[in-house]
Amino acid sequence: MITFDIPAQPLSSAVNAFIRTTGWEVGFTSQAVAGKRSAPVRGAMTAAQALHTLLAGTGVSAQISGRSTAALVAPVTANGLAGVDGALALDTINVEGAAINNWDAPPSYAGGQVATGAKLGMLGNISIMDAPFNVTSYTSQLMRDQQAVTVADVVANDPSVRVYTNGLGSSAGVGDSFNIRGFSVGNYSVLLDGYGGIAPDRVIPVETMESVEILKGPNALLNGYTQYGSLGGAINVVPKRATDAPITRLTTSYISDGQFGTQIDYGRRFGAQKEWGVRVNGVFRDGDTAIDGQSAKLGVGTLALDYRGQDLRASLDVGYIDQKTYVPTGSAGFGFASDIAIPKAPDLSKQIYQNWEYAGTKSAYTLAKFEYDLSPAWTVYGGAGYRYSDQKILSTDIYVTDTAGNATATAYYSPIQGQSASAQTGIRGEFETGTVGHKVNLNASYLFQTLNQESNYYGFTSFDTNIYNAPTVAAPSLAGFSNSPPRYWDINAPALTLADTMSFLDGRILFTAGVRYQRIKVDVFNPDGSISQAYDKEAVTPAFGIVVKPIERMSIYANYIEGLQQGPVAWAGTANAGEVFPPIMTEQVEAGIKYDFGAFTATASIFQITKPSSIITTDASGASIFSVNGEQRNRGLELNLFGEVTTGLRLLGGVAYTEGTLTQTNDGLYDGNTAVGVPRWQANIGIEWDPKFVEGLTLSGRMISTSSQYVDQANTQQIPSWLRFDLGTQYKTVAFGNPLVLRAAVENVLDTNYWSAVSDGWVTMGTPRTFKLSATMDF
Structure with missing residues (x-):
């Protein structure tokens, strides 16, 4: 209802x-x-x-x-009247959804789990069938039905994506972080409505979002520079807007073993043509998680205002997030003990970390946007946003030293404060040259980021522990530690982009060509404020994409596109820890096919991505040195399915096969080896069924499978494959005259213990069996 x-x-x-x-x-x-x-x-x-x-x-x-x-x-004959014999002569109908515009989130596809289109950066909203890329947009309906809390819960549906850390339960400073097509994509690189640097720090609550869009592959032309990782793909979250129908929705929820939550979602439109809109969301969660000793708290408030007039459209989004996790889960480090085999994963529900450990952040953001139609064919647009974040982490890195699970825990205290400002302006339009149609877009953007971080509080104390039976250790003293960290770096990243999508043969062939000029200026500071490192680099990143529609409902596509991100930072434990390397660029070639059966769509793609790779070597003195040396080449095949196979039966998921290979390594030492953290096989199959014998009932299930992954470049350490099953149900009814939806789910039904993902010698644990319950009522 x-x-x-x-x-x-x-x-x-x-x-x-x-x-x-x-x-x-x-x-x-x-x-x-x-x-x-x-x-x-x-x-x-x-x-x-x-x-x-x-x-x-x-x-x-x-x-x-x-x-x-x-x-x-309409029941009319050729002359507009019903036939005298009662037969109806129907007009020829082309069944198409409402045209996808560049302002509203694209409408849902059959089944409601994914949208018919997505925002491809500066190219704007594009239909899935017109996009020369592999892109999926997950809807708010899916997020409600699966009781998703953060982006990490949403990407669990995608076979090309794996969660490395979950910000709601992790101590990792990056919060939610993912691997797309075998490459790392951090939370700092998630876009908010197409703008970089504005999304909340560490954790993005999806209950306030209309959709979560995942673009597979590098995307420098589309989205420009991002701070931490967009070489394998990009994630864009789209805030909720007021709908024509008023919304007053209350959701209460429970997540094991004792976390309760409440969400209020309120939306209204005003004016003679409902041109003014307001959408307010409030979320609060607090309580114990499924891990012994761990608890998490999340408070969210968002306000979305918008105006949609005849020629002018504008919006303002404001949000505040306060999140803290006690006894957060970290990563196990094996990179410094390459002579041992990876031991079995510990009991995922058991406490490994100390009671005094915590990770928390407070983020506030605002984003204002507009677009104005100069004429039916030309539109100017622009916007600006700002984010502030304050993060504090007291946690430990655990370095495993033998197969019995013995380890050294090294404590660190990390106060981090960051600010970002992002702005865009541009003009887009349509015109024709002969029989060729053009959609052009000229875009100028600017991203500024500053980070205050204290790097001297790492390893201020250490103690022995065991990942299977951790001792209780007294909390260390933080006396003398400052909560006002010094400036660590400033980043300035202006860019100018031009793209043209040309249409041939009445839209049966779409060819996109574009180029982005990007400058990245980074200043790294010493604690006394002097500059310790600096670079000022420029890059020109082209892209080409083509879509051919040989028959109705089929699209064949190909693309060449590059990726660009800030260079890596030598990580703790190496002799050159903290050294910042120049920007990294990747190159992708991809081809694929998409077929829309009407209510069900299947896509297949093949790709190759190459990028410079980092490596740790040992010098003559025995010190570990971090460097960028060699190349990683990921080749893959993806199959995606979504929509309704038949009335009441929906499928979502697919299979991804990826070969991550190291090439051009130092002296050919690791040439031909499998890249760290790249599983050969990933499979996600989700199913929803509405049984006819119970009106309003939906049953669901999901399988997530990941093959083994290497931990080191020498390929001497490996985590085994893992398989997880989730089950769920929902029941739609009416209570007190109001629509009511009851939902229940179990994630990791078999309570399997597993290592989930790998990054640079660090291994993260999976999630224990978790029960979820919720009730949603519309008033």
């Missing part, structure tokens, strides 16, 4: 309001709705009931062909 409030208005506008409210795909011709007005639709009802109510008295009928797909038809 959905609560509707769609006033009587021109039928075409009413249908589009229905699409935005429900996420349905509704196809219609302009002739079928021309000159007609809709009936008002108000109250709680199913989407199908609302559509029939909306069409009442118009002479137009709806042919519903799937769970969320329909076509509008």
